Amino acid sequence: MDLLLRSQSEMLADVQALLRDSGAARWTAAEVYGAINRALGDWAGRVSVTALYAPANLMWSTTQYEYDLPSYIDEDSIQPQYQAPMYDRGVVLPTNATTWVDLYGWSVEPTASGGRKLRFAQMPTNTAGRIVYWVTPTKVPTTVPTLSSSLAAGATSAVMGSVVDCDNVGWVKVDSEYIGYSGVTRTASQTTLLNLVRGQSDTTDVLHNSGASVTFCVGYPRADLLNQLYDRAMAWLHTMFMGNAAPQERDVHGQMIRLFNQRADEFWRKWQPRRAPRMVIGYRAIPREVL
Structure with missing residues (x-):
């Protein structure tokens, strides 16, 4: 699965260009960000990207049943794995070759x-x-x-x-x-953002000076998802005028709301998430992907 990233500043410019409002004459930047956040609600249960919790000191043990989970991991979308040696009859493998195998028979309990x-x-x-866990973006800051x-x-x-009001797991762009x-x-x-993974998406891990902008990003697996996000956001932006606009102006905004909502809904009717790989069980029950 690809990880595509779009920063909040880039999304702001995209939506303003689609609305022909690059000068922010009708909608402020905060209003556009708020509409994008509402539109991200459509992605819940539909769109996610994989992430990995793998600290160097995480070791499963035959004498321990319980392990603490970080608060930022969604317990409904996790898969614990263990490292196992690889064996394959008739195939010469590198010394100490290993793979990751799913663990079963687990549950998550409150403390x-x-x-x-x-x-x-x-x-x-x-x-x-x-x-392995899955992340669905829900918001970007309004500044x-x-x-x-x-x-x-x-x-x-x-x-x-x-x-900063932001997701507990996500991505930022600095310079x-x-x-x-x-x-x-937070204080x-x-x-403070923790457990940074530097230089993602083929960028370079470098020094950034104090005062540099930290633009939060939305992560997604397919480029066409941005079209749905923008359509829903633009519908929300036109909704803002329905309470105080003149009757004729409300008619225009009502038409725009119907247009953008229809396009956003039509996207989900033809949306087909990438199917998980089919698996067959190989020697020692190590899954192999069938292409």
Whole structure:
């Protein structure tokens, strides 16, 4: 699955161009961002991209049933895996060749402190572990925040000098570098993005100076999804005029609402998510993809 990224500034310019309102004469930037966020509600249950929780110290153990889950992972869309050696009769494999295999017989339970634990019905083997999970973008900030201090190359956290309403997992663009993050902490005046993955989408991990803009991005697997997002956002923008416009103007906005909503709905009627690969069970029950 491809990961495509579009920054909030780029989406703002796209929608303004489609509405022929590049000068923000009819809708402010905050209003456009708000409409995009409402339109992202359409993607819930339909659109997601994969992410990976794989800290270096995550090891499954035959003496442990429970493992803490990070708060930013959606428990309804996870798949724990373990690392297993690869064997194939008649095939010479590299020394210590391994693959990742799904774990079964698990559940997610709440804790007394409000957290969550991953619990196995049967203890996994002593081996490295990871969790594949799926992310659906739900919002971008209605302003573009900035770094409160410089972001060094290789740094794994970024501090912004304001309280930012953003997803707990997502992507940002700082200068020309795309950066993934997992986890957010907030104080009364700052927001920190955690567990940064630098240099995504073929960009370069470099130093960024204090005051650089941090534009949040929407991640999606197919380019045509942006058309649906923009159509729904434009319908929401025209809805803003229905309460205080003159009757003739309301008629025009009503026609635009019907047009853009119809196009957005038609997209879902022909929408066919990429089907998961069909699997066959090979030697030692290691799945192989059938192309």
